[in-house]
Amino acid sequence: MLSKEQKAFNRLSKRIGKLETEIGDFRTAADKLRQRVQQEYRPLQQQHNDLRAEFARLLDRAHDTYKLTKPERKKLVDLLLNGFFDLPNRGYTDLEAIFDKYDPPLTGEEAAAAEAANAAADAQEAELMKGFFRAQFGIEFDPEADLSTPEKLQEYVHQQLAEQQEVYEQQEAVAEERRAKRKKTPKQQAAADKKKAEEQNITQSVRTLYMDLVKHLHPDREPDEAEKLRKTELLKRVTTAYKANELLTLLRLQLELNRIDQQHLENLAEAQLRHYNTLLRQQVRELEQQQALEQQELSAFTGKPYYYIISPIAMELDFQHMKAGLTAKVQRLATDVERCGQDPAALKEFLKAYKIPKAGAGPLLMRF
Numbered sequence: 001m002l003s004k005e006q007k008a009f010n011r012l013s014k015r016i017g018k019l020e021t022e023i024g025d026f027r028t029a030a031d032k033l034r035q036r037v038q039q040e041y042r043p044l045q046q047q048h049n050d051l052r053a054e055f056a057r058l059l060d061r062a063h064d065t066y067k068l069t070k071p072e073r074k075k076l077v078d079l080l081l082n083g084f085f086d087l088p089n090r091g092y093t094d095l096e097a098i099f100d101k102y103d104p105p106l107t108g109e110e111a112a113a114a115e116a117a118n119a120a121a122d123a124q125e126a127e128l129m130k131g132f133f134r135a136q137f138g139i140e141f142d143p144e145a146d147l148s149t150p151e152k153l154q155e156y157v158h159q160q161l162a163e164q165q166e167v168y169e170q171q172e173a174v175a176e177e178r179r180a181k182r183k184k185t186p187k188q189q190a191a192a193d194k195k196k197a198e199e200q201n202i203t204q205s206v207r208t209l210y211m212d213l214v215k216h217l218h219p220d221r222e223p224d225e226a227e228k229l230r231k232t233e234l235l236k237r238v239t240t241a242y243k244a245n246e247l248l249t250l251l252r253l254q255l256e257l258n259r260i261d262q263q264h265l266e267n268l269a270e271a272q273l274r275h276y277n278t279l280l281r282q283q284v285r286e287l288e289q290q291q292a293l294e295q296q297e298l299s300a301f302t303g304k305p306y307y308y309i310i311s312p313i314a315m316e317l318d319f320q321h322m323k324a325g326l327t328a329k330v331q332r333l334a335t336d337v338e339r340c341g342q343d344p345a346a347l348k349e350f351l352k353a354y355k356i357p358k359a360g361a362g363p364l365l366m367r368f
Contacts (some may be wrong), residue, residue, distance in 0.1 A: 030294065
């Protein structure tokens with residue numbers, strides 16, 4: 001019957017193997033997804049934006065040449081300004097003149113009024129933020145400090161928080177020094193000695209495995225060149241695992257090289273297993289952190305929550321869905337451009353179906 005530590009060793013070993021497989025599969029799928037986005041999705045996006053730019057130019061020409069009613073012209077201008085406003089920043093700089101035509105720059109007086117309104121809003125927001133930081137972090141604001149912009153306010157707050165952190169760390173260092181000088185009780189000293197001995201035993205356990213493999217694999221003792229090359233590569237794996245404290249990798253290599261067998265692992269002493277399990281738990285935590293990091297990096301790339309595309313199958317389905325949706329938009333927009341560019345009646349029909357969004361409804365980029 002397996003002991004508690006042996007069961008824990010087996011459970012942790014399986015968990016590490018499962019995590020390594022999941023991380024490897026996820027990384028492979030994520031790399032493939034990034035490649036497909038560049039090769040398949042980005043060209044579609046470019047095609048979509050080219051069509052949007054063509055439609056914007058079409059609307060401008062239609063405004064000047066088609067016989068449109070006043071409500072139709074109003075819809076056309078609203079669609080142009082709100083549905084395609086991002087295109088100049090995407091490289092279609094020729095459209096800037098069109099947007100200026102329907103939404104001319106502010107006059108000097110209007111610009112001054114807008115600037116004054118923005119300054120008043122910034123000042124009001126700054127007071128609210130100062131109140132928040134004063135209440136939450138005890139920050140007192142110097143009346144002479146320049147807080148005229150949100151960036152300067154943020155910089156001031158960061159500086160104050162950094163100073164608070166520095167004071168806290170100094171106080172903690174002093175307290176820690178006092179605690180270190182304070183004589184430990186026999187119980188505390190015994191616990192500290194036990195922890196130190198355990199850490200030394202764990203280090204020694206890994207080092208023993210490492211040295212056994214190094215002696216076995218040392219390439220300088222191998223006369224055959226092919227075998228020497230094989231041992232050199234294996235020794236690199238051993239050294240990498242040792243530096244990373246990957247106990248299970250070292251044990252696997254021992255099994256692979258017949259340095260130990262499965263029965264040896266099953267008959268390890270409880271004390272030895274306890275040291276091994278401490279390292280395995282640490283490796284599980286590190287792998288779980290690595291897995292979360294991989295998912296977060298892909299989430300930053302796709303813009304989707306990390307849990308939304310957590311598996312290779314989910315990645316593939318999500319990509320297919322996104323690609324199909326964008327392909328449909330490109331096809332629909334190409335049809336609209338062709339019809340509305342050739343037939344004023346088609347544009348009138350298009351504008352009839354278009355509804356001017358209510359205030360606060362957001363941009364129309366999802367549709368166009």
